[in-house]
Amino acid sequence: MFRRGWFLPIAAALGFSFLYAPIVSLVIFSFNESRLVTVWSGFSTKWYGELFRDPQMLGAAWLSLQIAALSASIALVLGTLAAVALVRFRRFRGRTLFSGMVSAPLVMPDVITGLALLLLFVAMESFIGWPRGRGMLTIVIAHSTFCMAYVCVVVQSRLSDFDRSLEEAAMDLGASPVRTFFDITLPIIAPALVSGWLLGFTLSLDDLVIASFVSGPGSSTLPMVIFSKVRLGVSPDVNALATIIIGIVATGVLIATIIQLRSKPKKARA
Amino acid sequence: MTATHDPTIPPPRRLKPWNAVERGLAKVGISGRMLVLIAPALWLLIFFLVPLAVVFGISLATKQFGRPPYSALLSTEDGTVQLTLHLSNYIRLFTDNLYVAAYLSSIRIAAISTIITLLVGYPMAYAIARASDRWRNILLMLVILPFFTSFLLRVYALTGFMRGNGVINQFLGLFGIEPLVMMQTDFAVYVGIVYTYLPFMILPLYTTLVKLDVSLFEASADLGGRPLRTFLSITLPLSLPGIIAGSMLVFIPAIGEFVIPSLLGGPETLMIGRVLWDEFFTAANWPRAAAVAVAMLVVVVVPIMLMQRAQSAVVEK
Amino acid sequence: MAKKPQQLAIDTRPWRDTANHRPFVRIKNVTKKFGDVLAVHDVSLDIYRSELFCLLGGSGSGKSTLLRMLAGFEQPTSGTIEIDGQDMTDVAPYNRPVNMMFQSYALFPHMSVEQNIAYGLKRDHLPKGEIADRVAELLSLVKLQDYGRRRPHQLSGGQRQRVALARALAKRPKLLLLDEPLGALDKKLREETQFELVKIQESLGVTFIVVTHDQEEAMTLATRIGVMNQGEIAMIGEPTDIYEFPNSRFVANFIGSANMVEGTVTEDEPGHVRIRSAELGCDIYVGHGVDCAPDQLLWWAIRPEKMALSREKPFTAHDANVTAGIVEEIAYLGDISVYQVALESGKRIRVSQTNSVRGNPDAITWDEKVYITWSDNAGSVLTV
Numbered sequence: 001m002f003r004r005g006w007f008l009p010i011a012a013a014l015g016f017s018f019l020y021a022p023i024v025s026l027v028i029f030s031f032n033e034s035r036l037v038t039v040w041s042g043f044s045t046k047w048y049g050e051l052f053r054d055p056q057m058l059g060a061a062w063l064s065l066q067i068a069a070l071s072a073s074i075a076l077v078l079g080t081l082a083a084v085a086l087v088r089f090r091r092f093r094g095r096t097l098f099s100g101m102v103s104a105p106l107v108m109p110d111v112i113t114g115l116a117l118l119l120l121f122v123a124m125e126s127f128i129g130w131p132r133g134r135g136m137l138t139i140v141i142a143h144s145t146f147c148m149a150y151v152c153v154v155v156q157s158r159l160s161d162f163d164r165s166l167e168e169a170a171m172d173l174g175a176s177p178v179r180t181f182f183d184i185t186l187p188i189i190a191p192a193l194v195s196g197w198l199l200g201f202t203l204s205l206d207d208l209v210i211a212s213f214v215s216g217p218g219s220s221t222l223p224m225v226i227f228s229k230v231r232l233g234v235s236p237d238v239n240a241l242a243t244i245i246i247g248i249v250a251t252g253v254l255i256a257t258i259i260q261l262r263s264k265p266k267k268a269r270a
Numbered sequence: 271m272t273a274t275h276d277p278t279i280p281p282p283r284r285l286k287p288w289n290a291v292e293r294g295l296a297k298v299g300i301s302g303r304m305l306v307l308i309a310p311a312l313w314l315l316i317f318f319l320v321p322l323a324v325v326f327g328i329s330l331a332t333k334q335f336g337r338p339p340y341s342a343l344l345s346t347e348d349g350t351v352q353l354t355l356h357l358s359n360y361i362r363l364f365t366d367n368l369y370v371a372a373y374l375s376s377i378r379i380a381a382i383s384t385i386i387t388l389l390v391g392y393p394m395a396y397a398i399a400r401a402s403d404r405w406r407n408i409l410l411m412l413v414i415l416p417f418f419t420s421f422l423l424r425v426y427a428l429t430g431f432m433r434g435n436g437v438i439n440q441f442l443g444l445f446g447i448e449p450l451v452m453m454q455t456d457f458a459v460y461v462g463i464v465y466t467y468l469p470f471m472i473l474p475l476y477t478t479l480v481k482l483d484v485s486l487f488e489a490s491a492d493l494g495g496r497p498l499r500t501f502l503s504i505t506l507p508l509s510l511p512g513i514i515a516g517s518m519l520v521f522i523p524a525i526g527e528f529v530i531p532s533l534l535g536g537p538e539t540l541m542i543g544r545v546l547w548d549e550f551f552t553a554a555n556w557p558r559a560a561a562v563a564v565a566m567l568v569v570v571v572v573p574i575m576l577m578q579r580a581q582s583a584v585v586e587k
Numbered sequence: 588m589a590k591k592p593q594q595l596a597i598d599t600r601p602w603r604d605t606a607n608h609r610p611f612v613r614i615k616n617v618t619k620k621f622g623d624v625l626a627v628h629d630v631s632l633d634i635y636r637s638e639l640f641c642l643l644g645g646s647g648s649g650k651s652t653l654l655r656m657l658a659g660f661e662q663p664t665s666g667t668i669e670i671d672g673q674d675m676t677d678v679a680p681y682n683r684p685v686n687m688m689f690q691s692y693a694l695f696p697h698m699s700v701e702q703n704i705a706y707g708l709k710r711d712h713l714p715k716g717e718i719a720d721r722v723a724e725l726l727s728l729v730k731l732q733d734y735g736r737r738r739p740h741q742l743s744g745g746q747r748q749r750v751a752l753a754r755a756l757a758k759r760p761k762l763l764l765l766d767e768p769l770g771a772l773d774k775k776l777r778e779e780t781q782f783e784l785v786k787i788q789e790s791l792g793v794t795f796i797v798v799t800h801d802q803e804e805a806m807t808l809a810t811r812i813g814v815m816n817q818g819e820i821a822m823i824g825e826p827t828d829i830y831e832f833p834n835s836r837f838v839a840n841f842i843g844s845a846n847m848v849e850g851t852v853t854e855d856e857p858g859h860v861r862i863r864s865a866e867l868g869c870d871i872y873v874g875h876g877v878d879c880a881p882d883q884l885l886w887w888a889i890r891p892e893k894m895a896l897s898r899e900k901p902f903t904a905h906d907a908n909v910t911a912g913i914v915e916e917i918a919y920l921g922d923i924s925v926y927q928v929a930l931e932s933g934k935r936i937r938v939s940q941t942n943s944v945r946g947n948p949d950a951i952t953w954d955e956k957v958y959i960t961w962s963d964n965a966g967s968v969l970t971v
Contacts (some may be wrong), residue, residue: 008400011393012409018390019416022427029430039435067435082310090484093278100578101314107519107574108758109526111543112563115550118322121561122338125395148310169693171680173758183706187697198418206420209528209543213550214276223422224572230426230533242423249418257411264717 023246030239047240048136053154054237058226064205064222067136070152071143072200079151079196086152102208105149115211117142121214134216142206147200158192195256202249273305275468306517322567329560330355340557359561369545369562373569379531380524387471387520388513390464395475395512396505399482410476415502417469424466425533432458432534454536462530471516478512479505518577522570542566589633600825601635602811602902609672611794612657612762616664619652623818628818629666634760639788639795641805642813645841650798654764654786654817657796658687669761681710686760690767691749700726702749702829703733707758725753728787745776752784756791760908763795769804802842806830830890834943835971839888846936847888855881862887866934872907879970889966891939895900896926896951900958908962912936914953924950928957 030048034041051057052268082102085092092098121131121138129144131137170180186193208223215221229235331340331354345352363369398409416424431437432452439449450456482505490500528543535541542562550559601608619627627649634640642650655661657668659680668675675683686707689819694703696802697733701722708718726732729749739747748771755763768784769777781969785808805812806826814821814829816838822829822838822889833839836847850864850871860879862871864887871887879885895901902907912928915935925939944950 008393008397012397015390015394015746016409016412019412021437022431022465023416023419023424026423026427026430026566057471078310081306082314085307085310094311098311098314100308100320102310103578104574105318107522107570107577109523109543109566109570111526111528111546112323112325112566115546115559115563116325117317119324119328119556120317120321126338141317145313145330148313152310154445163691163693165689165691165693168658168680169687169689169754170695170706171660172658172683172685172687173754174681174710175706176679176681179710184695201420208422209547223420224528226426227529228424230422238423238426242420242426246419250415253411253415253418255530257407268571 025240026239027243030236032236032239035236048237048244049143051237051240051244056220057222057237057241060220060222060225063136063219065177066206067143067211067221068201070140071147072197073203074134074140074144075147075151075200076193077196079148079200080155080193082152083149083155083159087156089161102149102152105146106153108208110207111213113142117145117210120132120212134214135219138214138216139211139219139221140226142210143200143204147203150199150203151196155189155192155195158189162188198252198256212233278312285474309383325560325563328557329359329543329564330357331557331560332356333555333557336444337552338556343564356557359558360565362558363561363565366403368540369565372540372542372545373565376525376541377569379539379541380463380521383460383467383518383524384517384521386519387464387467388517391468391471391475391516392513394468395472395479398472398476399479406480413469413472413476421466422529425529428462428465429533431452432461453534454539456535456539459531459539459541460533463524463527466530467520467524474515474519475509475512476486478509514579515577518573522573525570526566542569593934595834600810602633602638603734605633608635610634611638611668611671612796614653614657614668615667615669617653617656617663617668618648619656619661620664625818627656627663630818630820631666632813632820632823634794634796635794636794638810639797639808641812642720642796642798642815643800643802643805643842644811644832645800645816648815649818650800650815651766654687654766654796654798657762658685658764659683669710684760685762685764686755686758687764688751688755688766688768690770692747692771694747694750694754696739699736699738700731703724703739703750704754704757710784715724721757728756729753744771745780748780749846752787754794756787760793762794763798765795767799768797768911769800770799773959777804783806791833800883803937807844814841816841831967832968833888833967836888836969839967839969844937845888846894846964847886848934850885851886852877852881852883852885854880855879859963861905865931866932867910867936868931869910870905870907871966872905872963873966873968877968877970879968883970886969887966888969889961891925891937892923893965894936894938894959894961896928896938896940896957896959898951898955898957899961903960908963909958910936911956911958914951914955914957917953926951926957 028038031043031045032040033044033046047148082098086095086099086102089095113136117138118134121134124130125132131141162185166184167180170184175183207221207225208221211221212224212227215224226241229238277503309498327343328340331343333339334341341354341356343353343355345354394413398406398413401409429436433439434449434451434453436453438452443449452461486504486508487500490504495503525541526543527541528547531539531541531544532547535544543566546559546562548565549555549562612634614630614632614634617627617630621909630649630653642653644650652661654947656663657670657675659678664675664961670684695706698706702931704725705718706720713721722735724734726735726952729752731746731749733752734742734746737749742750748768752768755765769780771837773781773815781804784795797808799808806829809820809826811823811825812829813823816837822834823858824832829838829842831840838843839847848864848866852860853870854861855877857876859875860873860877862873862885864871873887877885881948900911901909910930912930914926915929916927918925918927919942919967921942923939923941925937928936928938930936936959940951942950
């Protein structure tokens with residue numbers, strides 16, 4: 001039934017068509033002439049033009065990109081430190097609490113995270129006067145917090161495969177701990193850092209719920225703008241935007257996969 | 271022969287600046303490891319743990335007009351500090367049918383969607399795990415790719431697919447089949463959850479399945495196990511950690527889902543994330559929203575712990 | 588392959604003349620605890636310049652921990668380590684005049700073979716030209732001239748092993764630590780490499796400390812062996828001492844195979860000892876004095892090749908050193924055959940015989956009654 005049969009390939013094919021059919025149809029209809037998104041009336045790129053003439057959309061996109069880059073970078077530093085602590089320090093006080101705090105944001109429902117951070121920011125503002133109001137800063141803090149969990153998972157798995165004797169070898173050959181970190185550890189875990197950063201970037205770029213809670217007036221992120229548009233019905237310029245994003249992401253993932261496959265050591269003979 | 275110091279051996283250098291700094295800190299009781307720990311631990315404490323405590327605190331307040339829009343827990347009256355706790359929000363959660371119904375309906379929708387996701391995802395994960403090396407990488411990339419494209423836009427793509435004059439109904443129309451009403455139903459919410467969370471199910475399943483030793487199947491076949499029997503008695507039990515991890519990765523966030531029910535579901539699709547959202551943004555009742563959040567946390571805590579156990583089992587394997 | 592004494596130095600082996608030689612590495616009362624676990628317990632050990640010293644022991648015997656303390660990756664809980672007269676306690680691994688070859692080789696995967704070898708030299712800020720010369724020299728030493736540009740994963744296991752060796756030798760350390768240097772190689776390659784290793788060690792005059800669990804490897808390579816057991820040094824000695832004159836039941840059993848019987852002393856003279864062994868079913872006459880009390884319970888160990896088998900009862904002096912049994916099993920190994928003989932007491936003794944006659948039709952076979960005999964000094968008397 002499973003080994004040589006027809007079941008697995010067909011199930012997989014159906015599954016993948018389920019995953020991709022809506023995306024493909026969205027891409028196709030982004031080139032549709034008509035405002036009626038589902039009726040094909042001829043090829044056109046006018047919705048792309050419209051998209052780039054929409055200052056609200058462009059402003060939100062720019063804000064989202066800034067937030068995503070900042071959050072991913074903060075999350076990269078914090079998540080990597082957390083991963084190092086979890087992998088390298090076998091035992092320390094509060095380890096259980098620490099590892100719980102690191103991984104909980106992975107599964108915490110967005111509405112709770114969003115509400116909790118908002119209430120914190122409000123309380124902090126009334127007690128210590130910081131952060132004053134809500135906007136980009138509060139969104140960056142919120143996004144860094146949950147992206148950090150993802151970075152930590154990615155870096156953690158890379159670090160636990162890491163042969164510690166590589167670092168010892170470097171020190172044995174005269175490299176100080178700091179030098180060893182930059183010469184040996186960093187280059188070897190670099191792929192994990194890159195994918196951790198990219199993951200944080202996309203997650204931040206994608207978040208609607210948390211940002212809705214912790215953003216203030218005038219700091220609408222791209223997902224917030226999209227959501228308010230989509231809520232009212234299908235709009236063709238969102239199709240165009242989606243196509244652009246999908247195009248960028250697909251290219252990125254494709255390049256990353258090719259690089260990974262190329263650089264992957266061929267099964268070394270023992 | 272006398273032991274002379276060999277000139278080619280550099281005399282051991284001691285106390286490089288780095289060591290000095292490290293030692294200085296060590297004297298005050300701060301080791302290098304503590305410096306690594308302190309930043310992430312502090313950050314998580316302030317922006318993860320404390321907020322949850324704040325949520326709990328505010329859930330014990332009542333709504334009032336002003337800034338902030340809730341009553342203070344601590345007040346000073348005649349020089350004494352008074353602590354005022356209101357349980358009214360929690361009493362309301364249990365007595366108002368809306369909340370109970372929303373919780374039950376969230377769990378039901380999340381559970382049904384999780385089972386469907388498992389049924390769709392398992393064969394896919396199995397197919398990927400058994401594929402040749404080259405295909406495996408391509409298929410994995412195809413699973414991960416949607417995960418990197420916007421979640422919101424994927425849900426949006428579904429609306430275009432399922433609406434009254436959407437792609438599916440146009441396709442059915444070619445065969446003269448009446449258009450189906452899919453949007454704004456619970457069915458649309460199921461499809462939405464399965465569609466967006468499928469990668470979360472497939473990846474942990476794949477991780478456990480790909481580690482299964484092929485010789486196990488050969489041994490089972492050798493001992494006369496039919497393929498189905500082999501699957502039920504060997505593959506399925508051994509992939510259990512992956513099944514649990516994947517299911518929890520779908521179930522937990524699905525319970526609190528807001529975007530999917532509000533874009534795909536109808537007005538009668540009750541989900542707790544949506545209730546919280548409305549309580550906060552529409553009714554502006556922050557304490558009530560906080561109480562809903564606390565109750566939601568209680569619901570997800572058990573599956574979260576289940577998942578962490580399964581996850582460590584996956585990692586250890 | 589084992590080194591001939593005269594190759595070591597002009598004079599004889601330095602450890603035989605401790606008055607006139609200062610040890611190069613001096614481990615004094617070193618103890619290492621991991622939490623409550625005692626990994627190394629009160630080890631004292633002197634190693635001399637240009638020695639090839641093997642630390643031999645099973646897993647968990649503490650040999651690797653000892654090596655790691657020499658390299659500086661672990662700090663002794665108590666005790667001191669001196670290298671070339673200098674206390675190493677506070678010296679970080681990267682400041683020690685010691686290099687290590689790792690069991691996993693620990694080749695940097697993101698650097699080429701040349702870069703791997705040059706890494707330590709760059710840390711010493713040597714001029715570029717000198718680094719290049721040294722790398723080329725080392726590549727030719729390990730016969731990898733054409734492989735400098737490759738990445739470690741493009742090499743075979745044996746080639747990687749040689750890169751690891753070259754990298755560890757690059758800084759011309761006077762002390763090289765090798766952690767299971769041949770452990771990852773297959774048997775054939777291991778034998779060839781053993782030879783190479785000894786040759787390189789001799790030509791460079793570097794002091795080697797090798798950790799291994801493979802006794803054959805230790806016997807082949809070492810000038811001296813330190814046998815470790817449960818964190819302690821069980822015996823230090825030249826390979827022949829360790830094999831022929833074990834100091835304890837542990838060493839006798841750990842190195843090679845030995846028949847071990849219990850007995851009590853019945854005659855205790857300065858020139859000989861008589862031991863009565865019920866297990867063996869005869870007396871053992873030992874041709875030298877033993878430090879023991881009368882009637883003391885002790886053990887006697889003998890190697891299978893130190894005994895002879897015969898169908899007829901051979902003549903022995905002193906009415907001792909001969910017993911009889913039935914051949915139970917024969918393992919034919921080509922050059923030798925190992926006979927397992929069951930004695931009357933139920934004790935089983937293994938005796939090996941050289942197959943000097945080709946296809947011997949008259950060889951002793953299964954279920955035959957045989958006599959086992961040995962000479963006065965063939966076995967070791969052990970009190971611990």
